[in-house]
Amino acid sequence: MSTEKTTTTTDHPDDRERHDVVVVGGGPAGLQAALTLGRMHRRVLLLDAGGYRNDPADLMHNFLTHDGRPPAEFRALGRAELATYATVEVRDVAATSVVPDGDGFLVGTEAGNVATRLVLLATGVRDTLPDKPGLDGLFGTVAAHCPFCHGHEYAGRPVAVLGSHAHVGRQAAMLAPIASELVVLTDGGTLDDENAAQLAVLGAAVRTEPVSGFCRSALGARVSFGTGPDVEVGGILVGTTFAQSAPFAADLGLTLLGSGCVEVDPMGRTSLPGVFAAGDLAHVAALPMPMSSVLASAAAGQLAASACVAELLARDVGVLVPA
Numbered sequence: 001m002s003t004e005k006t007t008t009t010t011d012h013p014d015d016r017e018r019h020d021v022v023v024v025g026g027g028p029a030g031l032q033a034a035l036t037l038g039r040m041h042r043r044v045l046l047l048d049a050g051g052y053r054n055d056p057a058d059l060m061h062n063f064l065t066h067d068g069r070p071p072a073e074f075r076a077l078g079r080a081e082l083a084t085y086a087t088v089e090v091r092d093v094a095a096t097s098v099v100p101d102g103d104g105f106l107v108g109t110e111a112g113n114v115a116t117r118l119v120l121l122a123t124g125v126r127d128t129l130p131d132k133p134g135l136d137g138l139f140g141t142v143a144a145h146c147p148f149c150h151g152h153e154y155a156g157r158p159v160a161v162l163g164s165h166a167h168v169g170r171q172a173a174m175l176a177p178i179a180s181e182l183v184v185l186t187d188g189g190t191l192d193d194e195n196a197a198q199l200a201v202l203g204a205a206v207r208t209e210p211v212s213g214f215c216r217s218a219l220g221a222r223v224s225f226g227t228g229p230d231v232e233v234g235g236i237l238v239g240t241t242f243a244q245s246a247p248f249a250a251d252l253g254l255t256l257l258g259s260g261c262v263e264v265d266p267m268g269r270t271s272l273p274g275v276f277a278a279g280d281l282a283h284v285a286a287l288p289m290p291m292s293s294v295l296a297s298a299a300a301g302q303l304a305a306s307a308c309v310a311e312l313l314a315r316d317v318g319v320l321v322p323a
């Protein structure tokens with residue numbers, strides 16, 4: 001029996017013209033999704049607008065075999081792997097709209113509309129930093145929002161945690177085994193009793209004056225205050241606020257969680273049949289927060305892509321795959 005098969009089975013008259021899946025986004029989630037779909041000989045189009053969450057970072061960490069690799073190099077390796085799969089096409093163009101169209105979708109681009117049976121959103125989120133002079137230029141190297149990604153790099157030096165929010169104590173505690181000493185910069189804010197107690201246990205210094213700015217220094221960064229002496233640190237942990245990079249989740253009316261991310265089941269299915277989501281823009285409700293990392297995003301892309309395959313098999317052949 002021959003196993004050769006280059007087209008998919010379907011009853012839809014337009015399916016020779018349609019993609020099986022349009023993947024919107026070419027970060028780790030979208031790249032991995034396209035690889036999984038390409039390996040299953042599905043006709044997949046990946047659209048990439050060219051802006052990535054970790055653009056500010058020189059290096060990415062905490063991904064086995066890629067620890068310390070420049071993010072752009074990681075993506076270039078991914079693109080090269082995709083190029084070996086005949087049914088995968090990558091276009092460096094932004095999607096401008098995603099709208100339901102019969103039993104599929106029309107994805108608008110600057111170069112015209114693309115018809116697809118399924119959509120996999122992997123458009124990520126974008127960060128906004130506290131508005132402090134100099135902080136922007138340090139973000140991704142000396143300043144970071146995630147101690148798993150950038151923390152070890154500050155080892156053996158003083159580390160600052162910026163803010164007086166509810167998680168300051170937890171963030172400081174995570175950095176305690178790494179930093180030579182900890183200083184919390186409340187920037188004029190007040191710590192609640194719980195956080196103050198946690199910081200006392202850690203022996204962290206607390207500076208309560210408003211921070212007037214940051215600049216790069218030999219050790220890492222110099223912090224200036226409205227009053228009082230400067231502090232020099234090897235790294236700064238700073239919380240960001242983030243928002244969806246693209247409007248498609250809102251446009252399609254997808255259910256969002258309190259995190260601001262698209263609610264997905266563990267296989268990346270959203271509240272709208274035919275639309276899947278993976279990576280930083282998505283959140284499995286059972287998890288305490290969106291699991292934002294390169295590896296977690298790639299893994300989510302793989303799962304969502306396999307759910308797309310299952311959906312196509314169910315539609316075309318009536319095969320129900322436990323996914």
Ligand SMILES: Cc1cc2nc3c(=O)[nH]c(=O)nc-3n(C[C@H](O)[C@H](O)[C@H](O)COP(=O)(O)OP(=O)(O)OC[C@H]3O[C@@H](n4cnc5c(N)ncnc54)[C@H](O)[C@@H]3O)c2cc1C
Pocket residue numbers: 024025026027028029030047048049050051052053054055056057059060061062063093094095096122123124125127139140149150245246278279280281291292293294295297
């Ligand atoms: C400063 C910083 C450093 C980080 N360092 C690390 C680290 O060391 N290790 C780690 O594991 N994680 C790190 N992260 C987290 C990591 O960057 C993200 O978890 C990961 O990039 C998420 O992947 P993604 O594919 O979901 O989104 P992204 O990588 O953000 O990719 C989104 C994709 O969607 C595309 N897109 C958006 N809108 C459109 C549109 N309209 N049309 C077409 N395409 C569109 C973009 O062009 C891009 O291709 C870091 C984050 C930051 C902010």
